[in-house]
Amino acid sequence: MKVLIAGVSSALARQVAMLMKSRGHEVLGMDRRPWRDAPEGIEVFETDLRKRAAEDIFRTRRPECVIHMATVNALTAGGDERARINVGGTRALFEHSVAHGVKHVVFVGRHTYYGASADSPLYHTEDEPPHGIGSFPELADLVAADLFAANALWREPKLCTSVLRLVYTLGPSQQGTLASFLKGKRVPLVMGYDPLFQFIFESDAARAITLAAEQRAKGIFNVCGPNPVPLSMIVQQTGRTTMMVPEPLLRALLGRFGFPKLPPGALEHIKFPIVVDGRAFKKATGFTHEVDEVEALQRYRLLTAR
């Protein structure tokens, strides 16, 4: 199968590209950022999804499957630019796919779509609307991109669309939301709260995305690995120490004294859990994770030991 991976230069997308190549697929990649040491056999195009050059790749190379991993999650990215990339880029990808004969689009979204709030269910199923937009409006563009992709299931019935809502990843790249949160030796938590966090090791995440592409799993799917564990346990098991800070103080410290500059709504994500029910994806693809929570945290501890 000829597959095009948009956003191929991210750490996880590189692993997907290499895994797909090793499984005999023809892999093309596209990204605004370069992938200088891309392995032989993976052709990488340095362009923006929203530019004409991107459409030319769809037109001339005629991929059968497109994996969309070109959304931006980092809250440090400017709000307007993020929205343009996430919503505009997703729209362009679907338009080019429909126009140029792509059979299957895999949209790799985040489980943060559901939002974190005190009164939302512990295990989210795919049929739920997002909960947390009110308290965390900065996530709106990612939610909009997810909904736009999901809408393709009805808008473009001839196109097979898979919308994956992937939990936090953890692994050798040490990139991603959870890895960024675990960067320091002392990790701030909101005093009196200890939400369950759900994560998947990078190699398992890459395998799940590959399986979705290979099996043309049509629909919306939560993708998760091991059972969730409390955030404090993740911090401790990866060799860090927790720093319990009362919420008003933590709010005041955001962006000061080495604390990350985050919107106030981000604190909801370290107060309340976002846990997803991944049974539908497992049933559709037969996916099972290989790295459990104990091994994942031990490996991450060793990877990041100083």
Next chain:
Amino acid sequence: MARDEAVKDLVNRLELPFNAFGIDPYGVSKKHLTTSFSILGWLYRKYFRVRAVGIEHVPKRGRAMLVGNHSGGYALDGALVLASMMLEMEPPRLAQGMAERFINQLPIGSLWSSRTGQLTGLPEHAERLLEDDRLLMVFPEGAKGTAKLYKERYSLVDFGTGFIRLALKTKTPIVPLGFVGGGDAVPTVHNSYALGKLLGVPYVPVTPYGLALPLPASCEVHYGEPMRFEGSGNEDDTIIKGYVEQVKTRIGQLVEAARDSRRSHRNDGGAR
């Protein structure tokens, strides 16, 4: 915090899918259970001297719904029912209640309710727990039940209907229970809703001695034989209300039985 080794053993014998960290898929933690039930165990045995009757009616395994009355004050009865399942059942079982929504918003409350398996009262939580063959604890009177005044402590207020629809949908047996003693432990003469609003809770019970600290009143809980209803959960309200009435009547009988039993024990031994 001191932990009771016997309680630790009971927690280890719970038939729940704990991982190597001692955490189950709902976030229930062996460590937190041990601490909680060490304290609750002392309250159950020494302070409130709870007597549990008919515990053999609670299934040892598989899904079941404990449905009972609130006896006043606050959800002291719920905590003591949890303790009776852990301390008196063989093998021990963890009953999982449906916590009031405000609890998950509060620091500490959010953490401990989650780590001890007392999830926020949402239909999704209740259904999922039953599908996973857990033991669910439900008080269909809700917050109106805990807000009973001392003089109303043996009465039952209106029951919600959701628990019956859920039992029908998930084919779950209902184990009715009658609890007495909570109203004596927290003899509420007034509920301050204004103070509650200030503190972020539904209300604050006021007792003749001011604060709603519980007195060492003896408590008694009677479990009845499981009640099974046939249906899909989509029946008309009239049918559902008929089933609710049957459960409510049975709970009323169990409350009366517990009340009589407690009175006779008091007369016999004087210790209670």
